[in-house]
Amino acid sequence: MTRLNKNLPHEIVLEILKRLPVKPLMRFKCVSKSWQCMIDDPDFVAVHLKHSALSGTNWKYKEVKSSPPDFVDTRMVLGFGYSDIINDYRIVRITYFHDNNEGYMGRLEYEVQVYRLSTDMWRTVEFNNGCELSDLSTVSFNGNLHWISIVADGDRCWCYGSIITFGVAAEVFNQIALPKSCLVGVTYDYVYLSVLNNSLVLLINHVDPRNQLNDTCYVWVMTEYGVAESWTKLHTLDLNEGVSRFHGFTWSGELLMDTYQCELISWNPSMGLTRLLSTLGPLDLVTVVESLVSPLGQN
Template structure:
């Protein structure tokens, strides 16, 4: 018996479930190196269950802010990530994006980026999907439309994940006065289709004047925009939602507005859709946050807005709340000449200033988490 115990001590053993749990907590860069350890590990890193568990840990422990720098006249894909150490790190663009003359990020979801290249006039490959962590990029299939040309109209692009279908979708909304055409791309089917415009809450005349894509929450994509109702006599700010599973559109009323509203944004707060506005006077700003929650409200609707908090005044009249980062709100400050950043913690009700050099010229901001999710593309 003693001899057997000695053999066990000389040959330490970890159960496979413990090894798996350790691996799910490691950064993607390490897992990329460990693929050559053995075939079992290489296959494990491609297993959907392992990929989901790894993302769960990464999302809790290592969320990033991704921002694109550049001038409005060039749109170069000059990307940086900002981690919890508040250090900026530049992304290396894949050769395919360099070949297509850079471009801009139009969406971020579960470690995947949707990129719109600049060189649209030479190709109908108008979008790319890219996972920078595993260095994989995919040309989205050719389309029968051009994103750089829609007669007398505008387009808006959304990119998000649908948990119920385990699918990533790109939604392109074209409109002139009304919404007129919608195209949806599915990563699982690797194909486009046109979606019928079925809006279940719009029996009055309206005209879209602006639309801005912001977030996807639990498989539902949200925009906010301006509409003109009653034959153009009344302007109203509303939220447009698109369910990625059922492919049905809905118009959602906004929560209470302030006459001194300076900026507004849609975010994800505690797993729910949040609407954040910033009000200002001559010297100070304040942040107000509402959350869209299920429950019968005073009007009998099954969903209603609940106001969660109003921040203390912040000594700046140029505060722009952008997104939730962990448990804090990431904000930009614009003083007319340069951009700085500040984090607001709703729990402590405190602002923290950060001087981040690369934030100057920042014009695209996204949440980003490294993941092993594949775009079924090519490695570089």
């Protein structure tokens, strides 16, 4: 390994190492002090994490202590993200308090708290968007957390507003507009967020209340992150199964969904075919990524 390090440029060595799993990298730290410093370097850890997000699988955990809300009748929306700018993780907890007279969509009462892994502490942050966030899907992408906002229209009916983002490094909320035509003429729908090929994706399930077993699903992709005008409709799916929930995309690009029959199915965009994966009932799926980043905040 030392000979390899001498014969190859430093940039080439880094390109090779970032493609390796965590376990051999931990062994390679014993080769020499220079290799240990190179693998422990925060810049390399961030590069390895980005590459692992496309190909690796691993899981580590840390118990996070938090105090429960003061009110029993609440609704909570969570988010978990990482920023390579600060090399740290954040948990965002948004608690909505129930209004006995007007429900959650009455006078909006909420509290936003952020947990920093590096300090093991919670703190309260400002959130002045005046909307409620959907808990159907939360996506961590490009250093930001993403939710779909829910607002009340003039008739006090639910409708989707925009994509609310939270910058993990700056701890600031912002918003991204939805495609202008994506929800026009819709009787009833579900909207989810996902990531495909390093792009933010919007998944829309248009439901016909007269026939819930015949849904039309649309896949929109944001080709230039943060630019609302770059939204492009990528796929249209006509599914006889009826979709009750989107899980997002696999590494190979297949879309995972639950049906109303409590089946897990996948849709292959290149072939346009669905296949049955499980009949075990509703499942919670998580994405796991192998990383040199320690859950304890230390490498």
